[in-house]
Amino acid sequence: MLQRQRISDSLLGLGGRRVSRAAGERGPSRALRLSLGLLLLLSLVLVGLGIARGLSPFRLANALQQTVSETWTRLLAATPWAPAARQSAGANAVRERAVAVTQAPLVVSKVGEADVLTYGDRLKITFFESLGVAVDDSSANADHLVAAVFPRMDLSGDYEVDEGGGVNIPKLGRLAVAGQDVAALQAGLAAAFERVIGRKSDVHVAIVERQPIYVLGTVRNAGSFKFAPGMTVLQALADAGGIDFGDTSRAIENTRETERLRQTEDKLDRLLVKQAMLIARRDNSAGIVVTESIRSRPSRTNRADRLDALITGATATLRAARENYQEQLSLARRQVEVARTEVDAQAIRANQLKDLLAKKQERFHGLEGIAANGSVSRYKLSDMSVDIAELVARQEDVRVASAQAERRLVEAQIAAARVEREYPAETEKELAATQEEIDDCSRAITSMRAVTQILGNSLSKVSSGPTSVQSLMITRRAAAGLTIFAAADTTVLLPGDVVQVNSTIVPKR
Numbered sequence: 001m002l003q004r005q006r007i008s009d010s011l012l013g014l015g016g017r018r019v020s021r022a023a024g025e026r027g028p029s030r031a032l033r034l035s036l037g038l039l040l041l042l043s044l045v046l047v048g049l050g051i052a053r054g055l056s057p058f059r060l061a062n063a064l065q066q067t068v069s070e071t072w073t074r075l076l077a078a079t080p081w082a083p084a085a086r087q088s089a090g091a092n093a094v095r096e097r098a099v100a101v102t103q104a105p106l107v108v109s110k111v112g113e114a115d116v117l118t119y120g121d122r123l124k125i126t127f128f129e130s131l132g133v134a135v136d137d138s139s140a141n142a143d144h145l146v147a148a149v150f151p152r153m154d155l156s157g158d159y160e161v162d163e164g165g166g167v168n169i170p171k172l173g174r175l176a177v178a179g180q181d182v183a184a185l186q187a188g189l190a191a192a193f194e195r196v197i198g199r200k201s202d203v204h205v206a207i208v209e210r211q212p213i214y215v216l217g218t219v220r221n222a223g224s225f226k227f228a229p230g231m232t233v234l235q236a237l238a239d240a241g242g243i244d245f246g247d248t249s250r251a252i253e254n255t256r257e258t259e260r261l262r263q264t265e266d267k268l269d270r271l272l273v274k275q276a277m278l279i280a281r282r283d284n285s286a287g288i289v290v291t292e293s294i295r296s297r298p299s300r301t302n303r304a305d306r307l308d309a310l311i312t313g314a315t316a317t318l319r320a321a322r323e324n325y326q327e328q329l330s331l332a333r334r335q336v337e338v339a340r341t342e343v344d345a346q347a348i349r350a351n352q353l354k355d356l357l358a359k360k361q362e363r364f365h366g367l368e369g370i371a372a373n374g375s376v377s378r379y380k381l382s383d384m385s386v387d388i389a390e391l392v393a394r395q396e397d398v399r400v401a402s403a404q405a406e407r408r409l410v411e412a413q414i415a416a417a418r419v420e421r422e423y424p425a426e427t428e429k430e431l432a433a434t435q436e437e438i439d440d441c442s443r444a445i446t447s448m449r450a451v452t453q454i455l456g457n458s459l460s461k462v463s464s465g466p467t468s469v470q471s472l473m474i475t476r477r478a479a480a481g482l483t484i485f486a487a488a489d490t491t492v493l494l495p496g497d498v499v500q501v502n503s504t505i506v507p508k509r
Contacts, residue, residue, distance in 0.1 A: 115229055117177050117185065118495050119477065121161045122209040125169070127152035127193060128202040152201070155193075158208060172196055182207070210495040215240040217501030227495045233472055234489040236499050243501055254455035261448040268441040269294075270310060275434050277314040281321060282427045288315055325423050332416035339409035346402035353398055357391040364388060473500040 117123070131148045159167040165178025172192045177185050182205050189203040212224040213236050220241030228235070237243060276288045288311055364384045371381055472487040475498040487499070 116179055116181055116494075117161060117207075118211075119161050119163055119165055119178060120211040120496055121207060123159050123161070123167065123177075124157075124206045124208050125159055125167075125189065126156040126204045127189075128204070129193075129197075130200050130202060149202070213239075213493055213495070214498040215501065216498065218244045218503035219501050220244050227493070231493045232489065233474070233487050233491045233493060233499055236493060237489075237501070240501075243503060250455055254452060257448055257452045257455065261445065261452060264441055264444050264448060266306075268438065268445065269307060271434055271438045271441060273307070273310040273314045275431065275438065276311075277318050278427055278431045278434060281318055282424060282431065288318065325419075328419045329416065329423075332412065332419045335412040336409065336416050339405065339412045342405040343402065343409050346398060346405050350395065350398045350402060353391060353395045357388065357395060360384065360388050360391060471502045473502070474498065475500065 129150045129152050131150070155170060155172070159169065161167055161177055164176075166174050166176045168174045169189075169192075172189070173196075175188065175192060177188075180188070186203045186205050189205070190201055193199075193201040193203065210227045213227050213231065214224050215236050216222050219237065220243075222240060225236060225239040272294045273288070273290065276290050276294075279285075280288050290307070290311060294307075364381070367381055367384065371378070472489075472491075473484055474487045474491065474493070475482060475484050476494060477483075477496055493499070
C-alpha cells in the first residue's frame with residue numbers, strides 16, 4: 001500500500017492529495033498500475049526527445065506538463081474498470097472537476113502604506129498551475145479526486161519594478177504594479193494568468209530587495225540605509241547617528257578650513273619668494289629682493305623667521321642655477337673653441353700640401369726638359385709622377401677633413417647659442433607659471449577667509465547659548481514625478497525616500 005502511494009505521488013507532482021468519499025478505501029487495481037507505468041514511460045520518452053532536440057528547460061517543462069495532463073485524462077477515460085456510461089463522459093467530467101479544484105489563496109496580513117510596491121523593488125514571482133484529475137476504483141465503488149500542481153518555470157522568476165511602475169512577464173505582458181500591495185498583486189497576476197492561459201493558477205509574490213532610504217543634512221552620518229517595512233523618519237535618523245545638535249560639524253569644518261587657509265598662505269609665500277628669485281635670475285641681479293608688500297602680508301604675523309628661511313633657500317637655488325648655467329655655457333664655448341682650432345689646423349695642413357705640390361710639379365717640369373737630352377732616366381721621372389699623385393690624394397683627404405671640422409664647429413656654435421637662449425626662455429616660462437599659481441592661491445585665500453569668518457561667527461553665536469530649530473523634508477518619487485513635503489518624526493517612509501534634515505542656529509535673546 002505504501003509503495004503504491006509513493007508511485008502515485010511521484011507521478012502527480014507537488015501538492016498531490018487524495019480525497020475519498022468512502023471509508024476503508026483500497027488501492028488502485030493492477031490495470032491502474034499498468035496505466036501509471038505507461039504514463040511514466042511516456043514521460044521519460046518525452047524528456048529524452050526534448051534533450052535530443054536541444055529544447056530549453058522552460059519549453060521542455062511546459063510541453064511535458066501539457067502532454068502528461070492530456071495522456072492522464074485519456075487513460076482514465078479508457079480504463080476497463082470504469083462503467084461504459086462513465087467512459088463516454090469521462091473527459092467532460094474530469095474537465096469540470098478540474099475547474100472546480102483550486103488551491104486555497106495565500107493568506108497575507110493587512111499591509112500599511114509602507115508595504116505598497118514602488119519602482120526599484122525586486123520581486124520573486126512564482127506561478128503554480130493546478131489541475132484536478134478524477135480516479136475511479138470500481139472494486140471499492142469510490143471516487144478519488146487528485147489535485148496535481150505544476151510550477152510554471154517559464155513564467156516564474158525575479159522581476160524588477162521599472163521606472164514606469166510595471167513589470168514585464170512573458171506571455172502575460174506588462175502589468176502595472178506600483179501602488180499595490182502583495183495580496184492585490186497576487187490576485188491580479190492570477191486573473192491575468194487565467195485570462196491569457198485559460199486555466200487556474202496559484203501565484204506567490206515575495207519582495208526580495210527594496211531601495212534604501214537616504215538621509216542628508218545636519219546629521220552625524222549622512223548616507224543610504226537599508227529600508228525596513230514600516231520604517232519611520234525617527235528610525236532613519238537613528239541609523240544616521242542622530243541630528244548634530246552640538247554643531248560639531250561646523251566646528252570640524254572651521255578647523256579644516258583654517259588649516260587649509262594656513263597651508264595655502266604658506267604656499268603663497270613660497271611662490272612669492274620663487275617669483276623674486278626668478279626675477280633676479282632673469283635680470284642677473286646679485287641677490288633676491290623681497291618687496292615690502294610681501295613682508296607686510298597679514299599671514300606674516302609671527303612668521304618672519306619662516307620668510308627668511310625661504311629667502312635663504314631661494315638664494316641657494318639661484319646660486320646653483322647660475323653655476324649650472326655657467327658650466328653648461330663654458331662647456332659649449334669650449335667645444336666651439338676646439339672645433340675652431342681643428343678647422344684652423346686643417347686649413348694650415350691644406351696650405352702646406354698645396355705648396356709642396358707646387359714645388360713637386362715645378363721640379364717635375366724641369367726634369368722633363370733635362371730628360372729630353374738624355375741626362376735623366378725615365379725611372380726617376382716615373383717616381384716623381386707617383387709622388388705628385390699621392391700629394392693630390394692627400395690634398396683631397398685634407399679637404400674632406402676640413403669640411404667635417406667646419407661642420408663640428410657649426411654644431412658647437414649652435415649648441416652654445418641654445419644654452420644662452422634657453423636659460424632666459426626657461427626663466428620667463430617659470431615666471432609666467434608662478435604668476436598664475438600666485439593668482440590662484442590669492443583667490444583661494446580670499447574664499448577661505450570668507451568661509452572661516454562665517455563659520456567663526458556661527459560658532460561664536462553657539463557659544464553664547466543658541467537654540468537649534470530643525471526641519472524635516474522628504475523627497476519622494478510618485479507617478480506624477482518628484483514630490484517634496486514636510487515630515488514629522490513619525491512619518492512612515494517608502495523605499496527610495498530622501499530625508500533632508502536642516503538645523504538652523506537661532507541665538508537666544
